Amino acid sequence: MIVLNNVSKWYGDFNVLRDCTTSIHKGEVVVVCGPSGSGKSTLIKTVNGLEPIQSGQIFVNGTEVTSKRTNLATLRSRVGMVFQHFELFPHLNIIHNLILAQEKVLKRNHEEAREKALALLSRVGLDQHTEKYPSQLSGGQQQRVAIARALCMDPVAMLFDEPTSALDPEMINEVLDVMVELAYEGMTMMVVTHEMGFARKVAHRVLFMEEGLILEDTPKEQFFDSPQTQRAKDFLASII
Ligand code: ATP
Ligand code: MG
Numbered sequence: 001m002i003v004l005n006n007v008s009k010w011y012g013d014f015n016v017l018r019d020c021t022t023s024i025h026k027g028e029v030v031v032v033c034g035p036s037g038s039g040k041s042t043l044i045k046t047v048n049g050l051e052p053i054q055s056g057q058i059f060v061n062g063t064e065v066t067s068k069r070t071n072l073a074t075l076r077s078r079v080g081m082v083f084q085h086f087e088l089f090p091h092l093n094i095i096h097n098l099i100l101a102q103e104k105v106l107k108r109n110h111e112e113a114r115e116k117a118l119a120l121l122s123r124v125g126l127d128q129h130t131e132k133y134p135s136q137l138s139g140g141q142q143q144r145v146a147i148a149r150a151l152c153m154d155p156v157a158m159l160f161d162e163p164t165s166a167l168d169p170e171m172i173n174e175v176l177d178v179m180v181e182l183a184y185e186g187m188t189m190m191v192v193t194h195e196m197g198f199a200r201k202v203a204h205r206v207l208f209m210e211e212g213l214i215l216e217d218t219p220k221e222q223f224f225d226s227p228q229t230q231r232a233k234d235f236l237a238s239i240i
Pocket of ligand 1 (some may be wrong): 011014016034035036037038039040041042043
């Protein structure tokens with residue numbers, strides 16, 4: 001589903017991703033962790049072409065992201081991305097936030113888009129808030145809207161970059177619960193997070209990054225029970 005072959009990227013002289021290779025199968029949930037600045041956000045953004053790379057190849061669902069012939073707008077519409085900050089359109093109410101891209105990108109008619117939006121808002125527990133504006137919702141609610149908005153596009157995979165790290169503690173679980181449900185439904189997911197409870201519960205594999213390298217790419221059990229590198233051991237000790 002998602003394949004990275006020897007992906008390298010530089011910002012000027014700075015080698016931010018170094019020869020990163022991994023593949024994520026359909027239905028697999030992969031958690032990406034590692035110290036600040038190790039390249040996690042950069043890595044995940046390369047997957048939908050938000051960050052160009054200088055060498056290597058990336059494929060999503062058989063489409064080469066890194067090929068000049070690939071239409072990135074089409075690709076991005078099928079790979080949902082949820083960031084730390086909710087990035088909803090502040091001037092649109094919740095239902096319109098969910099309808100806009102369905103109409104513009106997928107060319108769905110208004111009724112169809114609205115139905116889809118309502119179904120997904122209900123699924124994330126927000127059917128009471130469809131007419132509100134983002135600023136009238138809590139952080140956790142806004143993040144659930146962001147997830148529902150991505151799901152409206154019928155994504156083949158979902159990318160998450162620290163979706164709960166800007167939330168107050170009492171709101172973290174309501175967002176993680178939605179993600180856990182998605183994982184159990186078989187969504188292919190790549191999730192940058194330090195929520196190790198989430199990783200233990202639903203991840204199939206954990207990627208541990210440091211200084212642009214994928215230092216470990218191991219089944220979850222192995223990562224938690226016997227990390228291979230001292231760096232991963234130190235990291236786990238520091239966050240748990
Ligand atoms: P964090 O846990 O803090 O989010 P991260 O693992 O997501 O960190 P990245 O945001 O991918 O790390 O950044 C990796 C490195 O690349 C950092 O050293 C960062 O300073 C550098 N970097 C990121 N974006 C740019 C940019 N546009 N230009 C130059 N350097 C950048
Ligand atoms: Mg980051």
